[in-house]
Amino acid sequence: MSLHEDAVSVLRGYDGADAQQAELRLAYLEHLAGHPDGMWKRCGAGHLTASALVVDPERGRVLLTLHRKLRMWLQMGGHCEPQDTTLAAAALREATEESGISGLTLLPGGPVRLDRHPIPAPCHWHLDVQYAATATAGAVEQISDESLDLRWFPYDEVAGVADASVGRLLEDTRARLDQGR
Numbered sequence: 001m002s003l004h005e006d007a008v009s010v011l012r013g014y015d016g017a018d019a020q021q022a023e024l025r026l027a028y029l030e031h032l033a034g035h036p037d038g039m040w041k042r043c044g045a046g047h048l049t050a051s052a053l054v055v056d057p058e059r060g061r062v063l064l065t066l067h068r069k070l071r072m073w074l075q076m077g078g079h080c081e082p083q084d085t086t087l088a089a090a091a092l093r094e095a096t097e098e099s100g101i102s103g104l105t106l107l108p109g110g111p112v113r114l115d116r117h118p119i120p121a122p123c124h125w126h127l128d129v130q131y132a133a134t135a136t137a138g139a140v141e142q143i144s145d146e147s148l149d150l151r152w153f154p155y156d157e158v159a160g161v162a163d164a165s166v167g168r169l170l171e172d173t174r175a176r177l178d179q180g181r
Contacts, residue, residue, distance in 0.1 A: 004039050006086045007048055008032055010129065014111055017172060024114040028127050038127075041079050046116075046125030050090035051077020052106065052133040053169050054099050057177050062158055062170055063141055065098055066149040073153075073162040075169060077128065078146070087111070091131040099150065100142025104133040107180070112172045115165045132173040 001009070011029050016022050028048065037043045053075040054063040064073040076098040077091065084090035088106055095104050113130045141150045155174065159167045 001085075003080060003084055003086065003090075004032060004036065007039060007129070010087050010110060014114070016114065021114055024116055024127075027116065028114060028129075031127060039080050044124065046127055047079070048087070049077055049079055049126045049128045050084075050087050050094060050131070051075050051128055052091040052095035052104070052131040053112070053166070053173055054095055054101065054104060054133050054135055055170075055173060055177070056135050056139070056152065058137065059152075060155050061152045062155060063099055063101075063135065063150060063152050064158070064162060064166070065144075065147040066151070068146055068148050071148070073151075073166070075130065075166060077130070087129050088131060091129070092133065095131075095133050098144050098146055099135075100144060101135055101139045103136045103139070105136075107132045107134065107173070107176055109176060112176060113169050115169070117165070130169050132169070132176065 011025055014025050016025055032038045035043050035045055039048050041047055065076055067074050076095040078094045080090045092106055111129050112132050115128045117126050119126050143150050158170050
């Protein structure tokens with residue numbers, strides 16, 4: 001199965017929590033149906049990206065990266081690469097590369113949220129498929145070339161440092177964690 005086929009399968013199975021998520025799901029599927037290259041950065045109409053919010057549920061905190069280009073506190077994530085076989089693998093690879101933490105584990109149940117945001121030309125949109133990953137006890141982060149900084153934030157401080165999309169991702173991640181208990 002190609003990465004494009006995996007993305008279609010993942011999105012068909014995604015059950016968003018609200019009408020806005022359902023609308024995004026359909027928009028992502030339409031994008032992939034109309035753009036065979038819709039997984040890749042070269043697609044001028046936009047492309048899927050994969051990200052993962054790294055959480056430490058035992059300590060009630062989340063690891064965010066101060067993105068080098070955007071200068072915003074965000075979850076780990078980025079573009080799909082040719083070696084990625086699934087969206088989940090792309091999200092886990094990005095989280096591992098950008099956090100420097102090995103042994104991350106994606107939360108079961110597939111993506112947590114979808115988030116579409118505009119980006120500068122020549123492309124127009126990032127269609128982000130957002131996962132969540134847990135860090136092992138004692139995990140030590142290491143700043144990558146893509147980050148200005150990495151920092152653990154208590155859950156209740158995220159809204160004060162990150163944009164609303166990260167806050168929504170954290171909220172839905174915490175709900176999924178609570179379901180698993």
